[in-house]
Amino acid sequence: MAETSKTSISSILxxxxxxxxxxxxxxxxxxYIDKCEVQPKIPIYLIVAGVVHLVGFLLSLLKLVSEKAMYGIEGVMGIFSLCWFIAGSVWVFSIYQNHPRNCDDTLYKFAFGILIFEYIFLAFLFVVTCVFTCCIGFQTANADAERTHLGSNVP
Known part of the structure; x- marks a missing residue:
């Protein structure tokens, strides 16, 4: 019971x-929509990415109504989000070396920070997935070895 409560709290957080x-x-x-002359797509990136995330959260409630329809919507939104993330990375990181940047410092640093946060989050998910996959693989291999060992002892 306590483990379910911790999972619920961490999901909510x-x-x-x-x-x-x-x-x-x-x-x-x-x-800051007009405050980045060198790369005017940065504020657009932030607005669209933020809206897509919010719409994704709201649409997740559709799973309660129609799980099959939600899989299709999630797939399309996932592909769009990945493409938008790549585009935002190109737009933000391409002007990193520019001095002066001709882009509002708050806007640029926020977009830069969001992207770095998302890269760290994706790396964390990748590592967790790899560890989980390895654990499942080892567990399956051990179960197969036990079955083989038990099968060879049967007369």
């Missing part, structure tokens, strides 16, 4: 964190 970041992305992008 995760959703709250991503929701807050998504709202901040929309707000910062909107506030």
């Amino acid at each position: 995760g959703v709250l964190l991503w929701t807050a970041l998504s709202i901040a992305m929309v707000v910062i992008g909107s506030m």
Whole structure:
């Protein structure tokens, strides 16, 4: 029971964190929409990414109604989010070396920080997936070895 409660709390905290970041992305992008002459797509990136995250959270409630429809929507949104993430990375990181940047410092640093946060999050998910996959593989191999060993002892 306590483990389920911890999982629920961590899920809620995760959703709250991503929701807050998504709202901040929309707000910062909107506030500084004309403040990045060298790369005007950076505020657009923040606004669109924030809105897509928020829509994704809201649409996740559709799973309660129609799980099959939600898989298709999640797939399309996932592909779009990946492409948008790559585009945002190109736009933000391409002007990293520019001095002066001709882009509002708050806008640029926020977009840069969001992207770095997302890269770290993706790396964490990758490592967790690899560890989980290895554990399942070892568990399956051990179960197969036990079955083989038990099968050879039967007269």
